[in-house]
Structures are given as C-alpha cells and as structure tokens.
Amino acid sequence: MDKQKIVTGERSCAATLAGGTVESVRFQEEERTSVRVYEGGKIGVAGRIGGGDDAALEQSAREALAYGIPYPSALCGGEVRSADTRTEILSEIDFLPAVKKLAARLKERFPSFIFSNKISMEEGKVRYTDSAGTDLFYAGNAFIVSLTVKEAASANIMDLAYGAVRGYYDEDAIVSDLSKLLDVYGNVLALPEEELPVIIDANIVQYLLGHFMAETYQSGAGLLSGKMGQKIFGDETDILLDRTPGKEPLARFFDDEGVTLPGDKFYFVKEGRLCGLAAYRRTAAEFSLPLSGCGCAPFDGAPMCGNFSGLEVDAHGKKLSEAVKGRAVYISVVSGGDMTPDGKFATPVMCAYLYEDGKLAGRLPEFGISGNIFDLFGKNMLAIAENDLYGYTKETVLVSRFSIDKK
Amino acid sequence: MFEFQDGFYADVRIEDRYSARIRYRGGAMEESTQSSVKKAFIRVYDGKMWYYSSVCDTGHIQAELDKLYAMATPDAEILSSPVVSRLQANRETVMKFSDCCVKDVPIEQKRKLLTDAMAACVPCEYCKMYSAAYQDRYSVYEFYNSKGAALRYDFQVCGARLSAAFAAGEKTLSDSDAYYLRGADRLDRLNFTRKGADEFIAEAVNYLLHAKPVEAGVYPVVLSPMTAGVFAHESFGHKSEADFMIGDETMKREWALGKKVGADILSIYDSGLEDGSGYAPFDDEGTRTEKTYLIKDGVLTGRLHSAVTAADLNESVTGNARAVSCDFEPIVRMTSTVIGAGTLTKEELFSRIRHGYYIETYKHGSGMSTFTIAPAFAYEIVDGKIGDPVKIAVVSGNVFETLGLIDGLSDRVEISSNAFGGCGKMEQWPLSVSFGGPHVSVSKMNVQ
Numbered sequence: 074m075d076k077q078k079i080v081t082g083e084r085s086c087a088a089t090l091a092g093g094t095v096e097s098v099r100f101q102e103e104e105r106t107s108v109r110v111y112e113g114g115k116i117g118v119a120g121r122i123g124g125g126d127d128a129a130l131e132q133s134a135r136e137a138l139a140y141g142i143p144y145p146s147a148l149c150g151g152e153v154r155s156a157d158t159r160t161e162i163l164s165e166i167d168f169l170p171a172v173k174k175l176a177a178r179l180k181e182r183f184p185s186f187i188f189s190n191k192i193s194m195e196e197g198k199v200r201y202t203d204s205a206g207t208d209l210f211y212a213g214n215a216f217i218v219s220l221t222v223k224e225a226a227s228a229n230i231m232d233l234a235y236g237a238v239r240g241y242y243d244e245d246a247i248v249s250d251l252s253k254l255l256d257v258y259g260n261v262l263a264l265p266e267e268e269l270p271v272i273i274d275a276n277i278v279q280y281l282l283g284h285f286m287a288e289t290y291q292s293g294a295g296l297l298s299g300k301m302g303q304k305i306f307g308d309e310t311d312i313l314l315d316r317t318p319g320k321e322p323l324a325r326f327f328d329d330e331g332v333t334l335p336g337d338k339f340y341f342v343k344e345g346r347l348c349g350l351a352a353y354r355r356t357a358a359e360f361s362l363p364l365s366g367c368g369c370a371p372f373d374g375a376p377m378c379g380n381f382s383g384l385e386v387d388a389h390g391k392k393l394s395e396a397v398k399g400r401a402v403y404i405s406v407v408s409g410g411d412m413t414p415d416g417k418f419a420t421p422v423m424c425a426y427l428y429e430d431g432k433l434a435g436r437l438p439e440f441g442i443s444g445n446i447f448d449l450f451g452k453n454m455l456a457i458a459e460n461d462l463y464g465y466t467k468e469t470v471l472v473s474r475f476s477i478d479k480k
Numbered sequence: 481m482f483e484f485q486d487g488f489y490a491d492v493r494i495e496d497r498y499s500a501r502i503r504y505r506g507g508a509m510e511e512s513t514q515s516s517v518k519k520a521f522i523r524v525y526d527g528k529m530w531y532y533s534s535v536c537d538t539g540h541i542q543a544e545l546d547k548l549y550a551m552a553t554p555d556a557e558i559l560s561s562p563v564v565s566r567l568q569a570n571r572e573t574v575m576k577f578s579d580c581c582v583k584d585v586p587i588e589q590k591r592k593l594l595t596d597a598m599a600a601c602v603p604c605e606y607c608k609m610y611s612a613a614y615q616d617r618y619s620v621y622e623f624y625n626s627k628g629a630a631l632r633y634d635f636q637v638c639g640a641r642l643s644a645a646f647a648a649g650e651k652t653l654s655d656s657d658a659y660y661l662r663g664a665d666r667l668d669r670l671n672f673t674r675k676g677a678d679e680f681i682a683e684a685v686n687y688l689l690h691a692k693p694v695e696a697g698v699y700p701v702v703l704s705p706m707t708a709g710v711f712a713h714e715s716f717g718h719k720s721e722a723d724f725m726i727g728d729e730t731m732k733r734e735w736a737l738g739k740k741v742g743a744d745i746l747s748i749y750d751s752g753l754e755d756g757s758g759y760a761p762f763d764d765e766g767t768r769t770e771k772t773y774l775i776k777d778g779v780l781t782g783r784l785h786s787a788v789t790a791a792d793l794n795e796s797v798t799g800n801a802r803a804v805s806c807d808f809e810p811i812v813r814m815t816s817t818v819i820g821a822g823t824l825t826k827e828e829l830f831s832r833i834r835h836g837y838y839i840e841t842y843k844h845g846s847g848m849s850t851f852t853i854a855p856a857f858a859y860e861i862v863d864g865k866i867g868d869p870v871k872i873a874v875v876s877g878n879v880f881e882t883l884g885l886i887d888g889l890s891d892r893v894e895i896s897s898n899a900f901g902g903c904g905k906m907e908q909w910p911l912s913v914s915f916g917g918p919h920v921s922v923s924k925m926n927v928q
Contacts, residue, residue: 089809092727096788097530098551099809104536122517123536140512187728190906219906228734228880229849230724283656288505292609294645294652355510374501375511409846411854411873414653417693419873419928421850439850443696443873443928478696478928 075111075146076131076204079329080104081372086165087193088172090220093180095173100165105372108134111146120373142375145358149207149331156318156326157212159196160240168194175244182248183255187223189231192216197323201331209333211318211325216242218466222251224258233258233406233424237466240322246465253433253462254405254426260435262427264479270397270455271442272428273404275386275471278312280412281446285341285349286367286378287356296416296446297347304345306450309457311387312342314366324382330354330368337383339365345451353378388459388469394431396456396472402437403428412446419443419478433462441478449473482542484626487554489525489564491625492541493764494518495806498583502614504594507602512587519806523765526552527561532809559627562791569627570768574761575620577636580666582616590614593672597642597660600677606685609655610644615899616667617912621762629766637757637912639663639899640672642680646688653691656843657856658684663897663914665756687857691869694860694927700836701875701925702829702861705894707839707853709915712748713817713903714847715879716741717915720750720774720782721800721812721905722789732793735780742778742883747820749773750784752799757897758816758914762799765810769799774817775883786812804908813905819917822889826919829888831864837927838866839875852876876926888921 082104089097107120108130117140119133163171172192179188196214201207215238222233235251281296289295297305306312316326316337327333330353341349352360353368353376369380403426410420421441426433444453453474460468484490496518503511520538522545524531531548535541558564594612601610616638623631640662643655660680662672703711718724725731752760752769760769765787772782785793786801789812801810830838841856852874860867877885895916902910 091723091788094727095529097532097809099532099534101534101807103534103807118513120515122519140509142509142512189724189726221906223728225728226730228730230719231848283654288609289645289654292645292647294608294647295654296652298647298652371501371513373515374513375503377503377510408848408850408876409844409852409854409874411843413693413871413873414657414691415693415871417871417873419696421852421874421876421926421928423848423850439878441696441876441926441928476696478926 075148077109077148077331078202079107080200082198083195085193085195086168087191088169089191090176090189093176093188095176098169106130107370107372110134110138111144112138114143114145116142116144116375118373118375122372144375145354147354147358148203148205151206152333153208154333155210158240158319158322159212159214162194162214162216162240162242171242175247178244178248179251183251185225185259186255187225188220190221191219195323199325201327203331207331209327209331211327213322215240215322218247222255235466238322239465240319243465250463250465257426257433257435262435262437264437264440265400265427268474270401270472271404271475272393272397272401272470272472275457275469277418277471278386280418282381285351287350287352287360287362288378290350291360300347303347305347305447306342306345307452307454308345309389310342310345310450310454311340313338313340313385313387314381314383315385316366316383321383328366328368328380329370330376332364332366332368334366351378386457386469386471388457391456391458392461393458393470394461396458397428399430401428401472402477403433404442416446417443418446418449442475443478444473444475449475481624482545485549487556487558488549488552489558489567489626490545491523491623491765492520492545493806494520494538494622496620498618500582500587500590500616502587502591502594503611504598505611506609507598512591514587521803521806521809522548523809524548524552525563527555527558528553530809534807563787566787566790566797567625567627567765568767569625569629570762570766571628571630574633577618577634580668581618582636582638582667583618585667593640596674597640597672597677600674600681601644604681604685606646606648606688607644607681608647610642611655612640612642614640617899623762623766625766631762631766633761635759636665637663637897637899638667638670640670641900642677644681644684646684648688651688653684653688659856661898663757663899665759665897683857687869691871694837694870694872696928698924699927700833701922701927702833702836702838703920703922704840705916705918706896707842708819708917708920709817709896710842710845710853711851711920712819712917713814713913713915714845714853715851715882716748716774717750717814717817718847719879720784722783722785722793723812726789726792737780737782739780740778741780742775743886744778745822745889746775746778746883746886747773748775748817749820750800750814750817752815754816754895754914756816756895756914757899757912760802760815763801763810764803765801767797767799767801769815772798784812784814786810802911804911808908811905811908813911814903814913816895816914818893818895818915819889819920821891821893821918824888824890826890829890829919829921830861830866832888833861833921834863836861837870837872847879849879850876851879872927874928882922882925885923886920887923890919893918
C-alpha cells in the first residue's frame with residue numbers, strides 16, 4: 074500500500090484598521106495533517122486539524138478505500154529537498170506597535186483619505202512525505218498589506234485598494250507607494266480623446282486558467298481546445314508557474330501531491346505558443362500528460378486540479394517605465410470583470426489614472442474596457458512589464474490596446 | 481463554563497461543523513468525503529481594542545482567553561461602554577434541524593442525486609464533459625459571554641450542482657458558464673432532479689447553437705429573481721453594512737436614514753429569519769437576528785450592524801455580526817437579502833420593453849461604488865418577449881444611479897440558497913447567505 078502524508082502549519086497575527094485606526098489584533102495558529110493511502114487503483118483519505126494519533130488517522134484513510142474512488146497510485150521518486158525562506162520580518166511583540174505607527178503615519182501623511190482592512194504577518198510550514206522515501210519541506214513567511222482606501226469626501230465604500238505580499242516590512246516604501254496613487258488622486262482629468270494604450274494587472278490571465286485545465290482542454294469544449302502547439306498569443310507572452318523558493322514568500326516548490334517541477338518552472342504558454350496543460354496525477358495519467366504541479370486538496374479530501382501558486386506572466390525583466398514612453402491609461406481598480414464563452418473580456422473600471430512618462434498624472438472618470446483575450450495578449454499587446462511605479466508591492470502589468478467604453 | 485475576568489468584555493464561540501463533499505466527473509466518482517471539525521474563536525475587549533484568538537483545540541480555550549486578558553488593559557467601567565451595553569445576554573437553545581439532519585442521511589442517497597442528474601448529459605451529442613458535485617454542512621454553535629449569554633443553536637445547508645461543457649464545431653460553451661444548481665436548508669427541499677437536469681441541457685444546447693454577441697451600450701435590463709437577489713446583495717446590501725461608515729463623517733451624512741435612495745417601488749430587507757442558507761437565529765456575537773428594512777418605498781430606513789458599528793452610529797444592533805468560521809472574527813455581513821415584490825405579472829413586466837436584455841443566471845457578482853454581474857445565460861428582449869440567447873461578459877452600473885432606475889417589479893419573490901459559494905468580504909469567504917426578489921426591470925444598465 075502506498076502512503077502520503079502532508080503536515081501543514083500556519084501561524085499569523087493580523088491587525089484590523091477601521092476608519093484609519095487599529096481596532097483589533099488577531100492571533101491564529103493551526104496544524105493540519107492529511108494521510109492518503111492507495112491500493113488496487115483506489116484512494117483513501119483522512120484529515121485532522123490539530124494534534125492527534127497518526128496511526129488512527131491512517132486507519133481512517135484505509136477505511137475510506139471502501140468508498141471505491143479510483144485514483145492512480147504514483148508516488149514521487151524519493152526526492153529529498155528542503156527550503157526555508159523565512160526571514161526576520163518583525164517579532165510578534167513588535168508587530169502591533171509597528172502597524173499602529175504605520176496607521177498613524179498614513180493618517181497624518183494622507184489626511185484626505187481613510188484607510189481600512191488588514192495588515193498581517195504570516196508564517197507557513199509544509200512537509201510532504203511518502204512511502205517511496207520522498208521528503209519535501211518548505212517554510213516561508215510574509216508581511217501582508219491589504220488596505221482599502223477611501224477619499225474622506227467620497228460617498229463610496231472604497232475608492233482604491235493597495236496590496237502587497239513581501240518577505241520584509243518597509244514602512245517608508247509602503248507610504249511611498251501610496252503617495253504615487255494618492256497625491257494625484259484629486260487631480261481629475263477628462264478621458265483623453267486619442268486612443269491610448271491601457272496598462273492593467275497581467276493577472277487578468279486568471280480568466281483563462283480554467284481553459285488550461287487538462288480535463289477542459291481534452292473535452293474539446295474549452296477555448297483553447299485543439300490549439301496545443303499553436304501560437305495563441307504574441308511572441309513575448311510566457312505564462313508559467315514559477316515556484317523558485319523565495320520568489321513568492323508563501324509559495325512552496327511542490328504541490329499537494331508532492332510534485333516538483335524541473336527547474337521549479339512549468340510553462341503553459343512559451344513565446345506565445347500553447348505548450349502545457351494544468352494536470353494533477355489523475356488527469357496526467359488519464360490523458361498521458363506531464364505533471365504540472367497543479368494538484369490541490371483540502372486537508373480531508375481527494376486531490377483535484379487547481380493549484381496555480383507561482384503563476385506569472387513573465388515580464389522578462391522589462392520595466393513599465395521603459396515599455397511605455399508618453400501617455401497611457403493606467404487601470405488601478407476594476408469591478409468584477411469576466412469573459413464570454415468566445416473570449417471577450419470586459420470589466421467596468423472604478424479607478425484609473427493618466428500615466429505620463431513614468432508617473433501618474435491625474436485620475437480619470439469611470440469607464441469600461443473590453444477586448445478579445447487572444448488579441449489583448451496577441452496582436453494588440455504592446456508589452457508585458459514589471460510595474461516600477463511601486464517600490465514595495467510587486468506587480469506585472471499588461472500594456473495592450475483595449476476598447477474603451479465611455480459611460 | 482469559562483472564567484471571565486472583571487474589567488473586560490469577553491466571549492467564546494464554538495462551532496462543531498460536519499460536512500460532506502461528493503464529486504463526479506464524466507460519471508466517475510472523484511471524491512466522497514465526510515468530516516467533522518470543532519474550533520473556537522475567542523474575543524476580549526477592553527474598551528479600546530479587541531483581542532482575538534482562533535483555536536482548534538477546544539480544550540485550550542481558557543488558556544487562550546487568559547493570554548488575551550494579559551494583553552488587554554482592564555477598565556472598571558467596561559459594562560457601561562456603548563459597545564458592551566449593546567451586546568446581549570441571551571440564554572437559549574434553538575435546534576431547528578434535529579429531525580432532518582444531513583449527517584443522518586446515508587452518503588449513498590446523496591450520491592444518487594448526482595448520478596440521476598448526470599444521466600441527462602449522456603444522450604446529448606453536444607455535451608463533451610460533465611461534472612457533478614454535492615455538498616452539505618451541519619453546524620452546532622455554542623456561544624458564551626461575560627454578560628451571561630449561553631446559546632446553543634444549529635445551522636444547515638445542502639446543495640447540488642451539475643456543470644457541463646458543450647461544443648458544436650467552432651462553438652463552445654465551458655462548464656463555468658453552464659450549470660444547474662440548487663440549494664436548500666433541508667435535503668427534502670433541494671429539488672435537484674433529472675427533469676431539472678434535462679431542462680438545463682436543452683437550454684445550454686440552445687445557448688451554444690444560437691447565442692449571439694451584443695453591442696456594448698446602455699439598455700433596459702430585466703433581472704431574474706436569482707439575479708435580482710445578487711443585484712440587491714451587491715448593489716445595496718454591501719453599502720448597508722455599517723462598518724464602512726466607522727469614523728467617516730461623509731458616509732454618515734450621505735447615508736442618513738430617511739434619505740431617498742431608490743425608486744418609489746423599491747423595498748429591500750435583510751433577515752436572518754428566512755429559511756435557507758441565510759438563516760441564523762443569532763449572529764456571531766450572540767445578538768438575536770431580526771428583519772431589517774434597508775430601503776422601504778425608496779427611502780433609506782435601516783442598515784446592518786455589529787455592536788461596534790451600532791455604538792459608533794448610536795443605533796441599535798441588528799444581529800449582523802457574522803464570521804465564515806471560527807478562524808475569523810465577526811464583521812458586519814448580510815444574512816438573507818431580498819427585494820420586495822411588486823404588482824406586475826412577469827408578462828406585464830417584459831411587455832413594456834421594446835429592446836433590452838434578460839439576465840437569467842449569473843456566474844458572479846461584485847459591488848462597491850460600481851456593481852457588476854457576470855451573466856451565465858442571458859437573452860435578448862424584443863417587443864416584450866424573450867428572444868435569442870446572447871453573450872454578455874458583464875452588466876454593471878453605479879449603485880447610486882441604478883437604484884433609482886428600477887421601473888418594474890413582478891409580483892412573486894423567489895429566494896435562492898447556495899451551499900457551494902457565498903458572500904466574500906475582504907479575507908472572509910464564503911459566508912452562507914441567501915438572496916432573492918421578484919423579476920426586476922431596470923431602465924438603464926451598462927451591458928458589455
């Protein structure tokens with residue numbers, strides 16, 4: 074009988090800002106243990122939160138084999154690897170005073186704005202072991218800023234958002250990032266008449282993730298079905314999972330089935346060509362595909378496809394300030410966009426700026442944007458770049474020609 | 481039960497959660513899980529700050545409570561604080577689902593719901609992939625606070641979903657766009673049937689073969705009861721959550737009770753007392769829930785509160801401090817949010833529109849100053865009748881403007897429950913809520 078065991082430990086402290094003031098602090102600590110057993114082409118799973126008896130947990134997993142859920146048993150090849158990327162960010166004792174100091178500074182520096190939501194510090198540890206001798210361990214920690222920003226004179230719930238997940242804390246850099254957005258917020262400009270490039274978080278590629286999944290692709294009903302090996306985007310477009318330890322503080326280099334990637338990378342799209350599908354052990358075996366490290370599983374459940382941690386659209390080191398000379402429309406906050414079955418992406422834009430020569434020049438009125446996702450990353454694409462407007466938060470942006478739907 | 485210290489307010493919430501999950505793809509079972517988890521969430525308030533801890537070992541509650549006390553500063557007058565004086569000390573047991581608990585239903589019976597529905601996909605030549613899922617949850621809550629509260633109550637939700645992907649030549653319809661979904665608080669009310677699955681397949685095939693693109697613009701839009709519910713939730717419900725008003729004089733001025741905020745025919749309420757996935761007899765700080773009219777006849781009449789926000793605005797608690805689980809603190813959330821019925825028949829509502837769009841089902845919605853709904857199945861309305869299916873990415877509008885543009889309500893309200901998703905707010909997702917309304921006609925919405 075093949076066996077897998079995953080132990081996940083998480084610890085966090087989080088402060089809540091309400092109306093610009095720290096109103097609470099929360100401490101969380103949790104350990105989850107999952108055991109999966111494989112026998113006769115079937116899987117049995119059991120999970121536990123907190124401490125307990127591992128033998129009893131394994132027995133529960135053995136009993137779950139009786140459910141008769143088919144699953145290929147394919148353990149890892151005995152790889153032993155460990156990465157601990159944790160750094161000294163702040164002690165738990167220093168965390169609350171630091172956040173209170175930041176909140177007070179934001180209030181003083183940006184008196185026309187109200188800051189709310191969470192600032193937290195998280196630490197995660199995961200160990201995967203299996204009966205083939207595989208032993209994988211990852212530990213990471215991060216300082217996480219997730220702020221909503223509201224202009225004091227506005228009747229909106231929120232006007233802007235600012236977020237960052239970094240392996241260090243830098244109060245000055247956070248304030249500096251926010252100043253780029255807020256110092257010109259009051260300078261309201263008209264939407265330019267001329268057609269300008271649009272700068273938007275490259276994460277809009279998320280709307281395609283379901284279509285990268287092997288089961289969707291193989292059904293023939295996916296937007297990408299039948300396009301393997303074909304050019305679907307522009308030459309500069311690489312879409313991949315990059316799980317190099319430490320690149321994203323909380324992203325581990327193996328998935329929930331202990332799958333690691335060659336060079337810690339897996340490409341879905343390389344130089345614009347569809348070259349890989351998202352698969353976990355079940356679909357990799359079913360469709361004879363390479364493993365992409367996309368296996369995810371709840372602590373008490375069977376694996377499925379859906380682990381896209383480390384997803385990135387590669388900017389190849391290009392900076393936004395180099396990619397866009399002159400003027401562009403910079404999208405800061407969108408409101409719940411989506412895509413039609415034939416690939417038309419559209420979203421209302423709640424907050425946008427005029428971008429001019431590497432800086433935000435002023436805020437634009439609300440409008441909508443749309444475009445076919447293949448064109449946006451293909452013939453209409455001007456660049457994929459690292460957003461060097463910010464010093465603390467990390468973001469890759471797409472620069473492309475969208476239709477602007479004025480209200 | 482717990483040793484609460486003088487000079488502080490403290491409470492302890494314990495949830496014992498049973499859940500079952502079943503998944504099939506293409507007729508083969510991929511998951512069948514039943515599990516139980518017990519966790520607790522502890523709060524201490526010293527009049528200035530809240531101190532929280534989440535624990536998964538309920539044997540350590542007192543030790544965690546004592547740790548939080550050690551961080552806080554005692555206040556002899558804590559009981560008279562505007563926040564603490566609003567917190568209730570209810571002592572009650574409300575077990576609503578003891579005689580119909582999903583925990584007592586054999587898992588084979590739950591699986592059969594899915595296998596029966598999946599059989600509808602097999603004969604369809606255009607159906608290229610299908611999957612089905614069942615999920616339920618039964619929770620028993622206990623709540624104790626330093627004012628003497630002692631509560632025990634239960635909550636239950638169950639749901640089933642059939643998703644399918646279709647293709648005909650170059651035309652495709654992915655499984656994220658095409659689904660048949662039902663939710664309820666009891667298995668015998670779920671109504672997830674083979675007949676429903678057959679109707680879903682027929683509608684999806686019609687959509688696949690005949691859906692046409694739309695020209696982006698501003699059009700009259702009719703929302704189905706399910707979509708009207710998500711509209712109410714996203715467009716106005718979130719604006720009614722009073723935590724967005726803390727320390728914000730502009731919001732207090734702009735959202736003064738008595739202000740006209742919508743069309744005369746519009747009433748919206750939130751209630752924890754409705755059957756379904758928004759049911760909650762008490763909120764997560766022990767306050768009894770109630771029916772709160774947010775808008776009555778177009779006028780702002782109420783908002784949703786926790787004890788903190790009620791104190792900040794010098795209003796009364798409404799029982800809307802809720803948390804998705806014992807991992808998190810309660811924050812102001814909706815329960816069941818509903819647009820009240822109008823007087824028109826559904827046919828009369830549609831008959832007034834020469835050209836517009838009907839949004840029947842949706843994929844997701846979101847709402848801040850601009851609300852957005854991403855439709856799944858949508859149709860053209862031509863000369864008062866539902867016409868061809870259309871491909872719409874999103875419909876959206878400014879919350880302030882759109883509430884005033886509602887110009888018709890049908891006479892029958894339907895409320896939708898959901899076991900799979902729920903409401904997301906900041907880090908907390910998904911919270912069990914329900915929403916609904918009648919068919920709602922809006923004279924102008926942005927269609928993209």
